[in-house]
């Protein structure tokens with residue numbers, strides 16, 4: 001722990017103080033100036049020692065980011081790291097987009113108000129109206145919060161109330177991820193995240209993309225009132241479903257009076273080349289949710305957007321209006337202004353079109369890499385700038401002699417080439433990619449939507465050079481780095 005004498009302040013000498021003495025607190029400048037080791041020690045001591053273990057395994061613990069601009073992080077040594085992780089789709093505008101910074105700065109300079117509880121907020125009202133303008137059909141009613149989980153909690157609550165069934169059942173998909181707060185955790189298909197918590201009981205699970213299974217579930221159980229699906233499964237490893245499937249989901253829900261909630265927290269906001277991923281399929285859900293890039297990389301903003309009829313059924317009267325009204329930080333001023341400016345930049349700079357075009361180029365280059373290394377790369381897939389790169393199962397590609405060495409490494413990376421590749425891409429090629437909890441052979445690529453073909457070339461050239469070394473060399477190199 002950092003020990004430092006407190007600066008003396010004559011105005012607050014102990015004899016004049018009315019409250020407790022100031023603890024030994026770090027200042028903002030202290031925080032900025034922490035060296036890598038102290039930063040790591042504080043993380044281990046006060047945040048999450050187990051998580052630090054994994055960061056160390058990957059070599060990520062050696063990086064202290066000093067600045068971030070556009071497509072790049074800049075570390076303590078001035079190294080520029082290309083960001084193809086993009087905060088799992090949270091950085092549509094890259095880091096510190098000048099228009100976003102300027103809007104926030106102006107808001108601060110004008111001393112505008114933040115908390116939107118006592119008075120109506122012009123910023124929250126304008127953001128809600130903009131989200132309705134970006135959303136097809138009558139997806140017009142907006143609940144503002146500060147995370148994807150909060151937006152999805154709001155989504156399942158509004159749908160459950162509007163379903164017209166008491167204690168209705170909610171269907172979700174295998175390999176789904178909808179957040180970690182208790183309600184949506186019950187719809188997140190992960191034994192790891194679900195831990196041993198008591199979950200809400202009214203759920204049932206079907207395979208993703210399987211219309212027959214969903215039809216059978218809904219036909220056989222009249223208590224089912226809500227279906228919750230990511231339009232593209234992110235945590236599952238970038239899994240899409242066919243247009244036939246989505247049109248079938250819409251028709252099925254209409255036929256059985258079931259409400260469809262589309263989770264667009266990761267795949268929405270232009271990521272797949274449309275504002276919402278479901279727009280590729282000519283269908284509109286009853287409720288949807290956005291977060292991540294909605295905060296333009298500078299603020300925590302989540303939104304649930306419901307069809308007017310659905311919202312009014314759930315909360316449309318003075319008696320029901322406050323059941324799920326905004327929380328303390330819902331619609332907070334600077335976050336709303338950030339999101340308003342973000343939506344304007346998204347369209348002014350044609351970033352959705354860019355996502356479709358540059359995403360197609362990325363897929364094309366990755367397909368060429370797959371063709372070059374067919375024994376290493378199993379699949380490349382995705383839409384727009386939401387792309388998955390799947391490696392063959394490690395256990396089938398690694399020579400027998402190396403397996404015991406790999407087995408001494410942590411469980412988290414055992415059998416996963418993506419861990420080794422990600423670690424070496426960062427160490428040797430200054431490129432950051434994301435891993436996938438549910439499928440450890442998949443690297444997720446969700447770069448900012450400002451990405452251009454030059455960035456794609458930088459990433460693909462690095463990947464090509466790394467894979468060109470061959471699996472044995474990659475694994476040996478990684479193991480050596482752990483020993484050293």
Ligand SMILES: Cc1ncc(COP(=O)(O)O)c(C=O)c1O
Pocket residue numbers: 088147148149150152177178179180230234235263264265266267291292
């Ligand atoms: C599809 C999906 N839904 C919900 C969430 C939860 O969002 P948050 O982490 O902001 O609570 C995530 C986060 O990764 C997500 O990918």
